Amino acid sequence: MSVSRARVALLGLLVASGWGMAPEAAPITFNTALPVARGEFIFRTQFIVIGKGDDVGPGQRDVSVTGAATVLGYGLSPDLALFGVLPFLNKEIDLNTAAGARIGRHSTGIADARLFGRYTVFKYNRRGRNFRVAPFFGVEIPTGDDNDGDKLGRLPATLQLGSGSWDPFGGLVATYQTLDFQLDGEVSYKRNTRANDFEFGDEVRLDGSLQYRLWPRQLGGGVPAFVYGVLEANLAHRNRNRTGAVKDDNSGGTSLMIAPGIQYVSRRWILEAIVQIPVFQDLNGMALKDDATLRAGFRVNF
Numbered sequence: 001m002s003v004s005r006a007r008v009a010l011l012g013l014l015v016a017s018g019w020g021m022a023p024e025a026a027p028i029t030f031n032t033a034l035p036v037a038r039g040e041f042i043f044r045t046q047f048i049v050i051g052k053g054d055d056v057g058p059g060q061r062d063v064s065v066t067g068a069a070t071v072l073g074y075g076l077s078p079d080l081a082l083f084g085v086l087p088f089l090n091k092e093i094d095l096n097t098a099a100g101a102r103i104g105r106h107s108t109g110i111a112d113a114r115l116f117g118r119y120t121v122f123k124y125n126r127r128g129r130n131f132r133v134a135p136f137f138g139v140e141i142p143t144g145d146d147n148d149g150d151k152l153g154r155l156p157a158t159l160q161l162g163s164g165s166w167d168p169f170g171g172l173v174a175t176y177q178t179l180d181f182q183l184d185g186e187v188s189y190k191r192n193t194r195a196n197d198f199e200f201g202d203e204v205r206l207d208g209s210l211q212y213r214l215w216p217r218q219l220g221g222g223v224p225a226f227v228y229g230v231l232e233a234n235l236a237h238r239n240r241n242r243t244g245a246v247k248d249d250n251s252g253g254t255s256l257m258i259a260p261g262i263q264y265v266s267r268r269w270i271l272e273a274i275v276q277i278p279v280f281q282d283l284n285g286m287a288l289k290d291d292a293t294l295r296a297g298f299r300v301n302f
Helices: 003-020
Strands: 041-053 062-075 080-096 102-110 113-119 122-126 129-141 167-178 181-190 203-215 226-238 253-265 269-283 293-301
Touching (some): 113 167
Antiparallel strands (some): 167 181, 181 203, 269 293
8 A cells, every 4th residue: 555545544544433443642731622433432541740839938838749630531422522530639738837847738539520521513624634623611520528637727728639619611622633743722711619718710721732743754554553742832820719708819820831742642542641841930929839740641442
């Protein structure tokens, strides 16, 4: 089979089968508009290491979050896919007390889950490329403990595993795919509601991703495995948190992360890893700055 005919045949297989038969490259830090084949499942686990610090106040706070987020997706129809996300996290904070002692506090367990649906409203398929647009809507539900404590008392809201609130979110994701590269973009909004007299600030995000096929450079017959280089950007703005009617002037702000990564894509599974590097942080007051974030995991289609 010639290279050109192999390229056309491969794209036809990908478009016709969606994720159910041959996983394509996809964003690592957010969703994609590519379809999930009817009756097929996607199982994804991503391990996460997050650090926050650079505290200019007397507390000298250092926060770390480690854990994993498990995702299960199901293709209800060629255009409608349903997803559930369940995180398991360990949150830790080290800080100085007023007496000058250094203490640590932590919480471990299931965090708040997310349920959402994504529906394709526009698709354009041509030889060697396709384009899709899909809005998504869902809710974050309070499955995590929001009243955890230790010998010092109740943990602060930012260290709790759950918020105690039902928080709706939604957005729009678009994907442009060719045999050599893929572009994804997403805009989203999350409305955080009140629980325990506390309310996290609402969040607006703008995310982009480029996945470029590094190997093999020339396509032959069959459906080989692929290695993709990934470059993503994550822009987020968070409003200030509120306790009662009082805004926390040391919370919220705007940040931009640039994230290089890599994916190994086979017929049924994907291995992936990415590092999110903060390049701009305009935060309010003494809000903690993000350190580099590591994400690594795998996806399986069945």
